[in-house]
Amino acid sequence: MRTLLTGGAGYIGSHTAIAMIEAGHEVAVVDNYYNSSPEAIRRVEQITGKKIALYEADSADKDRMREILAKERPDCIIHFAGLKAVGESVAKPVEYYRNNIDTTLTLLECMKELGLTNFVFSSSATVYGEDNIPPFTETMPKGACTNPYGWTKWMQEQILRDAAFASEKEDSKLSVVLLRYFNPVGAHESGLIGEDPQGIPNNLMPYISQVAVRRRDHLTVFGDDYDTPDGTCRRDYIHVMDLAEGHVAAAEYAVNNKGTEVFNLGTGNPYSVLDMVKAFSNACGHPVKYEIGPRRAGDVQDSWANADKAKEVLGWEAKRGIDEICRDAWNWQSHNPNGYDK
Numbered sequence: 513m514r515t516l517l518t519g520g521a522g523y524i525g526s527h528t529a530i531a532m533i534e535a536g537h538e539v540a541v542v543d544n545y546y547n548s549s550p551e552a553i554r555r556v557e558q559i560t561g562k563k564i565a566l567y568e569a570d571s572a573d574k575d576r577m578r579e580i581l582a583k584e585r586p587d588c589i590i591h592f593a594g595l596k597a598v599g600e601s602v603a604k605p606v607e608y609y610r611n612n613i614d615t616t617l618t619l620l621e622c623m624k625e626l627g628l629t630n631f632v633f634s635s636s637a638t639v640y641g642e643d644n645i646p647p648f649t650e651t652m653p654k655g656a657c658t659n660p661y662g663w664t665k666w667m668q669e670q671i672l673r674d675a676a677f678a679s680e681k682e683d684s685k686l687s688v689v690l691l692r693y694f695n696p697v698g699a700h701e702s703g704l705i706g707e708d709p710q711g712i713p714n715n716l717m718p719y720i721s722q723v724a725v726r727r728r729d730h731l732t733v734f735g736d737d738y739d740t741p742d743g744t745c746r747r748d749y750i751h752v753m754d755l756a757e758g759h760v761a762a763a764e765y766a767v768n769n770k771g772t773e774v775f776n777l778g779t780g781n782p783y784s785v786l787d788m789v790k791a792f793s794n795a796c797g798h799p800v801k802y803e804i805g806p807r808r809a810g811d812v813q814d815s816w817a818n819a820d821k822a823k824e825v826l827g828w829e830a831k832r833g834i835d836e837i838c839r840d841a842w843n844w845q846s847h848n849p850n851g852y853d854k
């Protein structure tokens with residue numbers, strides 16, 4: 513299968529490129545490097561020994577995307593490109609709606625013109641909102657999101673569903689797979705690629721990693737007064753290579769089916785913030801310093817997946833646990849303390 517990964521130089525895209533190549537598929541990547549570096553793709557080539565067609569382009573640019581898609585004619589597009597920082601989306605909502613929604617609309621328009629039909633989309637567990645109770649199943653209604661980033665995912669899911677539904681009456685019937693990721697963490701076991709956030713990390717695992725490598729003094733735990741066993745929030749942390757392998761299964765499903773399907777990509781196992789601090793301390797061999805701080809606005813207490821559907825329909829399930837997650841995150845961070853900038 514020929515695949516095209518928008519945002520493929522980013523964290524999840526670069527790991528998915530490896531999993532795709534290892535499964536015997538071809539990979540082309542489009543990225544504007546807003547939040548990434550072509551060095552990630554160079555390293556994917558080093559790991560896999562395969563050449564990747566790499567295009568520097570904005571996925572919302574219709575002329576460029578038409579040209580690239582006409583040349584590559586992918587059997588499946590996997591659309592990772594997007595802005596993803598929750599806090600920034602509150603400060604810059606228009607940029608978030610413009611970038612995230614325009615990229616999806618542009619791709620749909622180009623696909624229609626070129627007769628391309630298969631699409632996998634990076635959605636998020638954030639679409640379950642605050643009122644559903646975990647474990648989240650795909651049949652639960654989407655909830656109200658707590659920030660513009662979440663709404664862009666919610667809206668893109670809707671746009672894609674509507675486009676697939678309308679295409680049922682057309683010659684080129686779309687196949688859309690919506691993947692709701694839980695908390696992607698960890699790195700490729702080679703330690704050559706991993707998560708490389710710009711500035712101060714917003715998310716837990718990159719923050720812990722930077723404390724462990726002594727780039728930051730300590731982690732602030734956002735609240736220990738939740739109604740959970742240790743008082744800290746619980747999440748479903750999924751190894752990024754498990755997530756990457758989920759995309760292989762999803763793309764193979766997309767090319768063999770029509771209509772819209774949605775899958776949770778999670779492990780089904782919740783871990784608290786303090787569980788993750790402990791597991792990381794074991795992996796790096798010294799205690800990760802932390803202090804308890806106030807709750808973070810917008811945080812939900814609990815979020816984890818019911819991951820049965822992906823297992824039943826895609827034959828995929830997460831295989832790696834939190835010890836492997838922390839081992840691989842530490843391997844990446846300790847060998848690349850400043851990410852891709854040496």
Ligand code: NAD
Binds near residue numbers: 518519521548570634
């Ligand atoms: P990332 O920022 O590392 O990767 C996104 C990539 O898209 C970057 O390389 C960026 O440069 C590129 N990009 C952004 N806008 C673009 C545009 N207009 N044209 C071309 N390239 C563009 O993020 P990630 O963690 O790899 O996330 C990938 C996708 O998964 C995103 O859509 C994100 O919202 C979604 N997602 C991520 C998480 C997570 O925790 N990492 C969770 C749920 C969903």
Ligand code: UD1
Binds near residue numbers: 599636637714734
């Ligand atoms: C965040 C986003 C969510 C997005 C997800 C994956 C918010 C409110 N939500 O979710 O929309 O889909 O990332 O990218 O930002 N924590 C600390 N200290 C820190 C950082 C985090 O204690 O410095 C805690 C948080 O309170 C949370 C857990 O660690 O309980 C995980 O946080 P994070 O990695 O930011 O992910 P989510 O909150 O699940």
